[in-house]
Amino acid sequence: MLADELIAVHENARTVAPYTDRDPGLTPAEAYRAAAALHASRLRAGWRPVGRKIGFTNRTIWARYGVYEPIWGTVYDRTRAADPSAVPLRGLVQPRIEPEICFGLKAAPRSAAIGDLLQAIEWVAHSIEIVQCHHPQWKMKLADCCADNGLHGRLLVGPRLPIAKFSNLENDLPKIEIVLKKAGVEVDRGVGANVLGSPLAALGYLVGVLRKQPGAPPLAPGELITTGTITDAHPVAPGETWSTEIRGLALDGVTIRFVD
Numbered sequence: 707m708l709a710d711e712l713i714a715v716h717e718n719a720r721t722v723a724p725y726t727d728r729d730p731g732l733t734p735a736e737a738y739r740a741a742a743a744l745h746a747s748r749l750r751a752g753w754r755p756v757g758r759k760i761g762f763t764n765r766t767i768w769a770r771y772g773v774y775e776p777i778w779g780t781v782y783d784r785t786r787a788a789d790p791s792a793v794p795l796r797g798l799v800q801p802r803i804e805p806e807i808c809f810g811l812k813a814a815p816r817s818a819a820i821g822d823l824l825q826a827i828e829w830v831a832h833s834i835e836i837v838q839c840h841h842p843q844w845k846m847k848l849a850d851c852c853a854d855n856g857l858h859g860r861l862l863v864g865p866r867l868p869i870a871k872f873s874n875l876e877n878d879l880p881k882i883e884i885v886l887k888k889a890g891v892e893v894d895r896g897v898g899a900n901v902l903g904s905p906l907a908a909l910g911y912l913v914g915v916l917r918k919q920p921g922a923p924p925l926a927p928g929e930l931i932t933t934g935t936i937t938d939a940h941p942v943a944p945g946e947t948w949s950t951e952i953r954g955l956a957l958d959g960v961t962i963r964f965v966d
Contacts, residue, residue, distance in 0.1 A: 708732075709743030712853055715840045716744065719797050722840055726847045734775075737853035738919060744855060745780055754783040755923075756930060759835060761856045763901045763908040763934030770938070773848050776902070776911055779856025781930065787836075787862040790962045795944055798838040798859040803942045803962075804935030805884045805950045807898065807905040808833035808863050814925045818910035820876055826925075827909075829866040830875070832884075832950065832957045833932045836860035837939055861932055864960050871956065880904040882954040884936045889947055894937035898954075901934045908933035 708725055715722055726732050745755075761777045768774045787793045795801050812828035838859040841850060851857055869875065880899040885892055902908045909931055916922045925931070942948065944966040950959040 708737075708740040708853060712740055712744045713747050715799075719799050720840070721799055721842050724841045724846045724850045725853055726849050732849045734849050734852045735919070737849040738922070740853045741779070741855055742921060748782065755780050756783055756786060757781040757932070758912060758925070758929065759856050759858045759861065759932045760908050760912050760934045761837065761851065761858075763911070764896070764936065764938075765902065766896070766900050767935075767938050771844065771846075773846070773851060775848055776908070776915070776934065777848070777851045777856045778912055778915065779858040781858060781861050781932070785858060785860050787860045790862055790960055792965045793836070793860060793862060793962055794966065795836070795860075795942065795964050796966050798836065800839045800844060801836050801859055801942050802838070802939035803886070803948055804835045804837055804939045805886050805937055806833045806835055806932045806935055807831075807879065807882075807901075808930055808932040809905070809909060810866060811925060811927055811929045811931065813927050815909070815913045818913045820906060820910070823906055823909050823913070824869070824875065827869045829868055830872065830957070831866045832864040832952055832960060834862045834950070834960060834962055835932055835935070836942065862960065862962060863930060863932075865958060867957065876904075876906060878955050879906055882936075882952060884959075885951040885953070886937050886940070887949045887951070888940070890949070893940055896936040896938075898936060900936055905933040
């Protein structure tokens with residue numbers, strides 16, 4: 707049963723053949739139902755959900771991974787990284803780094819309209835998500851990603867700034883640029899428009915897709931939403947130090963060091 711296998715690979719940190727190789731007819735809807743079983747097992751074990759991650763919002767990398775639609779997963783208290791100087795990778799499979807924009811909600815968005823989204827946001831932050839893939843060489847299809855909790859591994863959230871600090875967030879977010887560096891050397895860069903046109907649009911996408919999924923928990927006040935990588939995702943390993951620079955928005959970059 708897919709749900710049982712999902713729980714096992716997350717508990718034992720190993721790769722397995724893509725679920726869609728064994729079941730070519732596996733649909734995203736069926737995969738999300740399996741992910742819900744993984745979620746339920748974590749709740750029974752005492753994990754606490756703190757928000758959502760949105761993945762594959764960066765349209766510039768869709769062809770590289772063969773996934774052409776955004777996905778979502780749950781962020782937990784146990785997947786949050788508190789100390790950027792010692793972010794643990796133990797238990798993650800083929801981890802990769804993704805620089806993103808994160809929102810904190812003060813209310814559930816009434817709709818996906820930009821005005822309603824802005825009214826629902828309490829704070830904005832720069833975030834670093836560490837994604838993982840339980841399939842060899844990151845070869846998978848859409849349903850595999852949906853089943854695997856949106857490939858979520860860890861999340862580091864930088865300083866939070868109240869949304870009132872930003873005078874024109876709607877116009878500024880598509881134009882921001884994030885530079886990603888490894889040991890001080892630039893590896894990649896991207897702009898906010900890569901993320902479905904804007905990180906705000908990614909949040910709007912999540913609002914819409916959750917309303918269409920039977921049983922999906924709706925967004926709630928207090929949740930954080932990380933909106934998807936602005937660059938490509940790059941492999942990371944213990945002992946490495948990575949950093950980001952942000953241009954075009956009053957958010958600080960971060961320096962992050964990985965440990966086992």
